[in-house]
Amino acid sequence: MKILTANRLTDGECLWYARGGWAETIDDAEIAADKEAEARLEDIGKAAFAANFVLDVAMVDIELVDGVIRPTRLRERIRAAGPTVRNDLGKQARSLAA
Amino acid sequence: MYRYDEFDHEFVQARVAQFRDQIERRLAGDITEDQFRPLRLMNGVYLQLHAYMLRVAIPYGTLSSRQLRMLAHIARTYDRGYGHFTTRQNIQFHWPALSDIPAALADLASAEMHALQTSGNCIRNISADHFAGAAADEAADxxxxxxxxxxxxxxxxxxxxxxxxxxxxxxxxxxxxxxxxxxxxxxxxxxxxxxxxxxxxxxxxxxxxxxxxxxxxxxxxxxxxxxxxxxxxxxxxxxxxxxxxxxxxxxxxxxxxxxxxxxxxxxxxxxxxxxxxxxxxxxxxxxxxxxxFAPPSLPERPEGDEAVRLARLDSKSFADWLNQNVTTHRHPDYAAVTISLKNIGETPGDISDSQMDAVADIAEKYAFDEARVSHEQNLVLPHVARADLKTVYDALVEIGLATANIDLISDIIACPGLDYCTLANARSIPVAQQIATRFASLERQRDIGELKLNISGCINACGHHHVGHIGILGVEKKGAELYQVTLGGSADENASIGDIIGRGFGPDEIVDAIETIVETYLAIRSDAGERFIDAYRRLGPAPFKEALYAGEAKAA
Incomplete structure (x- = not known):
């Protein structure tokens, strides 16, 4: 399974493609379970890059753990949360604040 | 200190204006990322894991108080309230928005600073001995x-x-x-x-x-x-x-x-x-x-000897700091002070905006308005009267920057690693924090003596692991972090590249492995005066391999 991610051009914020748009959290990212769905997400990523909305577009491997999206690579888990050494920074800080 | 002349000012301001225009065109979609990327890199702007990163040049690691305050201002205004000093004597801000960078660069230019040539295939910012102009053993600055x-x-x-x-x-x-x-x-x-x-x-x-x-x-x-x-x-x-x-x-x-x-x-x-x-x-x-670069005029301060003697008797923590963080100056009434940015359990090289402001104040009052960045990711006050050392120490205690660990095992060089860096394969900072915490006792650290432990989160080696007495290289193996250990590296005048000691260690094993290496050294050193690097050079890797891996061979 894969999801589509990128960084926003204006501020570098990590984004994931979710529910027809780009979200600042990974939780609702649209999951591609087959090649066809992957190709569709890749096209969306290319279009968003071409439209100068995002950069560093990538498809990343994930698994579902109790229904929650968990990237396979630590790198992507850190992108989704923030630095592991600073819980007050990154996405994780916002969920603490909420 | 060098001051910009008219040409320098015009040059830097022209470059700020040029890059502002390039950013505006990028944000408007007039230029593509492929066109923009080399331009932003030439201006020190990278894209990291969570955000853009701005790397500001600190030529030969020298800063005036005004410049240090400007770095604090950048951290506070355009970033998340801190900066990270690097092994190239530069500073990195990990969270700026691209749209804020022109304003940040204009502010930096007002304090005679820039981010030019901190990336790209050009001649990068030039570094120098952090004790330049102060060292007793120097031919010239x-x-x-x-x-x-x-x-x-x-x-x-x-x-x-x-x-x-x-x-x-x-x-x-x-x-x-x-x-x-x-x-x-x-x-x-x-x-x-x-x-x-x-x-x-x-x-x-x-x-x-x-x-x-x-x-x-x-x-x-x-x-x-x-x-x-x-x-x-x-x-x-x-x-x-x-x-x-x-x-x-x-x-x-x-x-x-x-x-x-x-x-x-x-x-x-x-x-x-x-x-x-x-x-x-x-x-x-x-x-x-x-x-x-004319040295500051250093008035005679002969009262320093007696002041230091009394303060040393009065405070053990001051005495420890004096022994570890204070270096001989070419002028007998003065000393060079190293401010450790390696507090136990914290990120090597990180400093908050308020700490930068406070260090700038201390430098202004007691160190002829000058601070340095060392490639070991610490700050240095190059010229402090010995008579003022206790006052400086007390001021550093107040801002939490008086850790007495220079050149000891907790004075770790570490790159940002996978917590921030898009090139990294493994985290560096948590490993540094855990090792420093394991060896937190100053008594134990001083018993171990000089030991340079360097950590990189990928093979690019920003954390100088190849030249650490103990080097740790983080790699990714089968989706997990793995840490390779090298021994015997050194970055000084007797430089050497460390040898890989054997198979790597998982995140839960690496601190124990380092402790085993250190305990082995303590057991085999000829006497307390033989440093880790000297013992390694005398005996080679065998005793360390034996200590780390012999159990496995027997079990197998």
Whole structure:
């Protein structure tokens, strides 16, 4: 399974493609379970890059753990949360604040 | 300290205006990322894992209080309230928005700072011994020559698109505190028998995936030939360095494959044609730059000896700090103070905006308005009267920057690693934090003695793991972090590249492995005066391998 991610051009914020748009959290990212769905997400990523909305577009491997999206690579888990050494920074800080 | 002249101001401001326009065009969609990326890199702007990163140049690691306050202002206004000092004596901000960068650069320019040539395949910011101008063992302050090279290399038309990045470092002492043998060019300022100043020239050092120590290609280059000789070296490299393979493009590969002797012959041949050209430095120009670096006038403060003696008796923590963080100055009434940015359990090299402001105040009041960044990711106050040491110490205690661990096992060099860096394969910071915490006892650290432990989160080696007495390299194996250990590296005048000791360790094993290595050293050292590196050089890897892996062999 894969999801589509990128960084926003204006501020570098990590984004994931979710529910027809780009979200600042990974939780609702649209999951591609087959090649066809992957190709569709890749096209969306290319279009968003071409439209100068995002950069560093990538498809990343994930698994579902109790229904929650968990990237396979630590790198992507850190992108989704923030630095592991600073819980007050990154996405994780916002969920603490909420 | 160097002050911008009219040309410098105009140059930096023009570059800010130019980059502002480029960012505006990028945000408007008028230029593509492929067009913009090399432009932003030339201005020190990277994209990291969570955000953009702005790397600001700190030439030869020297900062005025005003500049340090400006860095605090950048951290507070455009970032998340902190900065990270790097092994190249620069500072990185990990969270700026691209749209804020023009304003940040304009603010930096007002304090005579910029982010130019902190990336790209050009001559990067030039580094120097952090005790330059203060060290008791120095032939002369090397920073005027670093400044001459900075001016000469800024947007140098011939050397803006080299095969790969190019780094130059200076030391003015036999004791190399600037790691010059790990540089593309390392320059050792010294005096010849007649008392004339010149340089030993080292070429072709570097770390990364192919660590190689520099070779000395000239023992003494008279100072007036600095520009012509460096031009000759980089010209040979620019012509013959590989551009087909990024991993073989650094000058270290060219020197290694050509052979140092043949490379030196090519440089000398090139230099013959250049040495009497306009690149020959007139003494008046050298003197003019030297004048900017005139040492502060240091009034006699003989009361320092008695003040330090009494304060030492009065406070054990002050005495510990004095023993560990205070270095002999060329003037007997003064000392150089190293401010550790390695608090136990915190991120090596990180400093908050308010701490930067406070250090700037201390530097202004007690250190002739000057601070330095060391490649070991600490700050230095180069000129403090011994009579003021206790006051400075108390002020540092107040802001949480009085940890007494310089050159000890918790004074760890660590790159940002996978917590921030898009190139990293594994985290560096948590490993540094856990090791420092395991060895938190100052008594234990001092018993272990000088031990340089360096950690990189990928093979690019920003954390200088190859030249740590103990080096740790984080890799990714089957989706998990794995840490390889090297032993016996050193970055000083007796530089060496560490040896990989054996299989790597998982995140839950690495701290125990380091402790095993340290305990092995304590058991085998000839006496308490034999440093880790000396014991390793005497006995080799065998006892450490035995301690780390013998149990496995028996079990297998």
């Amino acid at each position: 090397p920073r005027p020559y670093a400044e001459i090279l900075r001016q000469w290399s800024s947007v140098h038309p011939e050397f803006t698109y080299l095969p790969r990045k190019f780094k130059i470092a200076f030391t003015g002492s036999e004791r190399d505190r600037a790691a010059i043998q790990t540089y593309d060019i390392g320059l050792h300022l010294k005096k010849d028998a007649a008392g004339e100043l010149g340089f030993a020239v080292w070429v072709g050092g570097g770390q990364g995936r192919t660590p190689i120590l520099a070779k000395k290609i000239r023992d003494f280059l008279p100072q007036q030939h600095l520009l012509s000789y460096i031009t000759a070296i980089i010209r040979v490299y620019n012509l013959s360095g590989r551009r087909d393979n990024k991993w073989k493009a650094r000058i270290k590969i060219l020197v290694h494959e050509t052979g140092a002797e043949e490379f030196a012959r090519q440089v000398e041949a090139e230099w013959e044609a250049l040495k009497d050209s306009e690149l020959k430095l007139p003494q008046a120009d050298i003197d003019a730059i030297n004048a900017y």
